[in-house]
Amino acid sequence: WECLFPLSQCDNEPLAQILDKPRLVVVEEPKDRGMRFRYQCEGRSAGSILGASSTDSNKTQPTIEVHTWFLFLRWEFNISETVGKYFLYFVSSCSFANLGIQCVKRKELDDSLQKRRNQNIDPFQSELGAQTGIEDMDMNSVRLCFQCELEWEDGRKDSLSPVVSKPIYDKKATTTSExxxxxxxxxxxxxxxxxxxxxxxxxxxxxxxxxxxxxxxxxx
DNA sequence: AACGTGATCCC
DNA sequence: TGGGATCACGT
Incomplete structure (x- = not known):
């Protein structure tokens, strides 16, 4: 774990308490344009999506972090009272290098969605395309979805709410390309x-x- | 049947 | 990675 504030400022042992359920946060969005969606027939590599703030000299990748708020209580001797402070910790961070987007042929969309249903991949219980109908499903933009499960030292598990990135647009498609x-x-x-x-x-x-x-x- | 467009494939 | 050929389909 990494502390975002200097622990040395605590002159006595603080009592820590988690205030909230930890949250999954997208801290570096994927670059929304510039990558082409690739068909399976186009080969193994679908390229790698950079982070939104990536530059030539400083490349970044899409990154998520698990955030949680702690309350620290400590005794202030000179004021003779207990004071509380909130501090933001991040528990862990994960970057994704070499993410690419492989697109599904329209004709195979049905099968592809079915496959996902079978594997129980439906983080938002949206029944995948049930509401809009796959006919007018937009094939030129996608969002990345991240899910995370935490396991605490005592064995308890927390399934964090899934989060999505901002949309990524297909560079090749005439409708969405730059x-x-x-x-x-x-x-x-x-x-x-x-x-x-x-x-x-x-x-x-x-x-x-x-x-x-x-x-x-x-x-x- | 020719044409235009988006989807797909190829290099 | 990017450009372009080819396919598929609607008009």
């Missing part, structure tokens, strides 16, 4: 407005850059 600007006809405009700006983005069929005059016609 649009990259590859051409702009103007880079500034009047504060009064009325400047028409045409912006060409990725996912259009690329073509030779047209002349300034033919631009608009080509675009629309």
């Amino acid at each position: 649009l990259k600007i590859y051409n702009l006809n103007k880079f500034k405009g009047s504060c009064k407005g009325k400047t028409e700006v045409y912006m060409l983005c990725d996912k259009h069929t690329k073509r030779p850059v047209p002349s300034q005059t033919s631009y608009v016609n080509q675009m629309f």
Whole structure:
């Protein structure tokens, strides 16, 4: 366990008491865009999802932590009273490297969900797709779900409530991929407005850059 | 039947 | 990893 405040500040042995059920917390969300969902036929590796705050020089992974609040009571001799303080501890932390998303073919969606039901994988008891119907299930975005069970020294177990990450969007899908600007006809405009700006983005069929005059016609 | 789009597969 | 070919299907 790691203490988030300096224990040396406690001049006598504190009495600790857990105030709440420990909670599972997503402390580093997955990067929401930039990864492609891969089909099984595309091979073993589906890539690895980085953390939302990841940079080239400082890579992070999606990370969860178990948090719990403790109450510490100690005697303050000079004030002659018992004072309590809350401190946040984190019990443990877990990062996930090399998470990738493997997508299921629409036709195999039914089977895939059934498989999950059979394995009892349904953290929110949502009956997997029962409410929306799989027809209009969004196949281009997912959330990661984390579950955790704690076992205390006395053998008691705590099943923590499952948590989900923010959504992750498929980079390959035209509907959710990041649009990259590859051409702009103007880079500034009047504060009064009325400047028409045409912006060409990725996912259009690329073509030779047209002349300034033919631009608009080509675009629309 | 041709075309357009998204899904899937291939390299 | 990313681009593109190919498939599937609706119009």
